Amino acid sequence: MHKKLRLALFDLDHTLLPIDSDYAWGEFTQAIGWTDPVVFKQRNDAFYEHYKAGTLDVHDYVRFATEAIRLQGREAALAARERFMAEVIAPALRPEALELVQTHQRAGDTVVIATATNEFVTEPIARAFGVETLIAVRLARDGDGWITGEIDGVPSTREGKAVRVGQWLADRGLDWAGVEATFYSDSMNDLALLEQVDHPVATNPDDRLRALARERGWRILNLFSPHP
Template identity: 65%
Template structure:
């Protein structure tokens, strides 16, 4: 089986969907603008530096959703898709996905952003299989602020993919994987993939890809 694996933020999207969701809810008045923006930017900088505590970040990033409840959160996400995400679903990303679909590859998005934010985005990109940070639910059935299972972040992406493969009776030796990512945070999975592709890479990943001879794809400039 051939698998085409895609990171989401800054890979198939030219933005960070989690960071953008936080900015969006601030514009809705769900959070104090100055306080939230400062903390959101701090977490984003930690992510870029490879120093993010994913559990602390998920508690922070889901606080407004947890407070507002399921109905308000769903309505806000529909607006977020229309106003923020859909204008940034670009032809180059859709064509890359379609290239792999035409080749008969199984498509999967694997992202460190949580499932609430990303599932509608994956659907809009035409990718049915999604491995995202799963959110635990409390006794009331709504999100608790904690992560369920292994977060799909750094080494956790490898573990989550291994779990996904095992559930289908597959393993690394029975699949051929191509993985697209922009970030050094994804180095564990890039190193496991048969074909790692540094996509819109950060400076650090670009330098590493050049050193190792990995393909570099500046997706929003060219599909070459």
């Protein structure tokens, strides 16, 4: 009998990071003058509320969130992303989150970050955590290889996150029966994947997920701050 692959899946925003990297990138584009501080903030805030409520139109949101990147072009966008990593993300890399990831790596688990934030924002964040495998919202590219604003394939949001992880397993000749999977998430948006894995961990959970985790006897992990 083959030994099952041990898989450690991590959501990113408010799970490994105490911030929302997607929303923070939007704020950063305001700070560097790429987006209108009033109009952009209103729309960014509205999209964020829809995300928390589980009613986000991810295609509309990605067009909105990547517009500044598309207009500025590759060179300027990559330079701005480096600044964003240094000024916003680096201070949010908490030792307890890094240690949690490294604990799984030392145990020989396959570690994957699975996030509803797009790959442009999250690729360097995954690298900062020392995680090679990132499942994020893939961005469609034009003939020059630059972002179009559309999504490539199934977006890794809500039920789509479980679908994308399932596709990733299938690409490796695996299925859910062949792995022992743990998933850390803060949000009810990730309920489909939490229900799919062997070991769901409600991590810094929102109130709805905390209540559900208590009801179902799931582990609750308060990674960043104590909580009753």
